[in-house]
Amino acid sequence: MIRARITVTLKNGVLDPQGKAIEGSLSALGFENVDSVRQGKVFDVELKNTSKSDAEQSLKAMCDQLLANTVIEDFSVTIIQAIDQ
Amino acid sequence: MIRARITVTLKNGVLDPQGKAIEGSLSALGFENVDSVRQGKVFDVELKNTSKSDAEQSLKAMCDQLLANTVIEDFSVTIIQAIDQ
Numbered sequence: 001m002i003r004a005r006i007t008v009t010l011k012n013g014v015l016d017p018q019g020k021a022i023e024g025s026l027s028a029l030g031f032e033n034v035d036s037v038r039q040g041k042v043f044d045v046e047l048k049n050t051s052k053s054d055a056e057q058s059l060k061a062m063c064d065q066l067l068a069n070t071v072i073e074d075f076s077v078t079i080i081q082a083i084d085q
Numbered sequence: 086m087i088r089a090r091i092t093v094t095l096k097n098g099v100l101d102p103q104g105k106a107i108e109g110s111l112s113a114l115g116f117e118n119v120d121s122v123r124q125g126k127v128f129d130v131e132l133k134n135t136s137k138s139d140a141e142q143s144l145k146a147m148c149d150q151l152l153a154n155t156v157i158e159d160f161s162v163t164i165i166q167a168i169d170q
Contacts, residue, residue, distance in 0.1 A: 001120070007127055009127065009129065019128075022128065022151070022152070025151055026147060026151060029147075029150055029151060031143060031146075031147055033132045033133055033134055033135045033140075033143065034130065034131070034132060035086070035131040035132060035133045036130070036131045037128055037129070037130050037131075038128070038129045039126065039127070039128055039129075040126070040127040040128075040129065041124065041125070041126060041127065042092055042094065042124070042125040042126065042127050043104075043107065043122055043123070043124055043125075044094065044122070044123045044124075044125065045119065045121070045122050046119075046120040046121045046122075047118045047119060047120060048118055048120045049118055050118045055118075058116060058118065061116075062111060062114075062116055065114055066107070066110055066111060066114060067107070
């Protein structure tokens, strides 16, 4: 079994209104040192019956096809745990 | 300046309908090895005029007060970069 974490973040330069709203809320709560906040997504994916290298390839394909909008988002794939079956 | 990444994920046992929907979509796209998907959030935060230890404390407080619902979510804070001013 393979456990992986996919992180999808907005590319630099892409506006992030949600991040801006969080910045505002944090200031309002008294966190004065906050300079910027950008929000992204994580997906914790478990794969079965696959090797580590196949899994990496497959996870990248998932990002390209479904999980990330590669026009405005970057993604990174990290294999957290690989257990042989 | 401190750059940090906060990751907020659902606790084990908490239903994740969004993750389930992604599982379904991935199967429909032909990714047959997917066992489970759980979705979470990341926040990339930049802090200014603060030390690393103050920043860690402050980031944890932000999670408790705003970014995470600690009843159903776990969070982790990672300092990515600390640049002395």
